[in-house]
Amino acid sequence: DIQMTQSPSSLSASVGDRVTITCQASQDISNYLNWYQQKPGKAPKLLIYDASNLETGVPSRFSGSGSGTDFTFTISSLQPEDIATYYCQQYDNLPPLFTFGPGTKVDIK
Amino acid sequence: QVQLQESGPGLVKPSETLSLTCAVSGYSISSGYYWGWIRQPPGKGLEWIGSIYHSGSTYYNPSLKSRVTISVDTSKNQFSLKLSSVTAADTAVYYCARQQSGWSTPGFDYWGQGTLVTVSS
Secondary structure, three states, rough: OOOOEEEEEEEEEEEOOOEEEEEOOOOOOOEEEEEEEOOOOOOOOEEEEEOEOOOOOOOEEEEEEEEEEEEEEEOOOOHHHOOOEEEEEEEEEEEEEEEEOOEEEEEEO | OEEEEEEEEOOOOOOOOEEEEEHHHHHHHHHHOOOEEEEEEEOOOOOEEEEEEEOOOOOOEOOHHHHHEEEEEOOOOEEEEOOOOHHHHOEEEEEEEEEEEEOOEEEEEEEOOOOEEEOOO
């Protein structure tokens, strides 16, 4: 099975800061990676699919990049409403399996 | 607007079967897409349980496969989860979601609000 790691596990930043989260796969997954935002007590929300494509309606301050084993998720200017845990997710089709990263909790300093 | 709503008992006894239903509105399950179940133990990360197509075709997380059954009722526009022989480790918020397979990376674009199921005697 493909293992996913994320770093850091948590971070604290100021409003307006640039925030970067990394996700690493245990083997090459091309660009087969999605990113989700989960606010406390809420269901996850898809933000980015296929590593770098912004889901419709998602603010442009969110972006993603990477391919192979190393991926980056960026918030260009952190807003108070961005307080959440962010998860990466990959899909393997042999056997079919969705795997989520352990998550990165983002707080306001 | 696609909406999903989970329902079912919030408390299940150890060794019994957890049963949940996801009612879908704003979209006909018969029109396509896979539909999935994902769970999240309190304070922990997300775990995919399994997915089903409107035809009834299913696939499950290998780690849970022996205990999971997902079914669909297109007449009621809903799908269901059964998880047998539960233990305290199955205590979690259970989410249903629509599986988007139109991208290179299948994922989940619409989610229910989640329902907490506690396994305890």
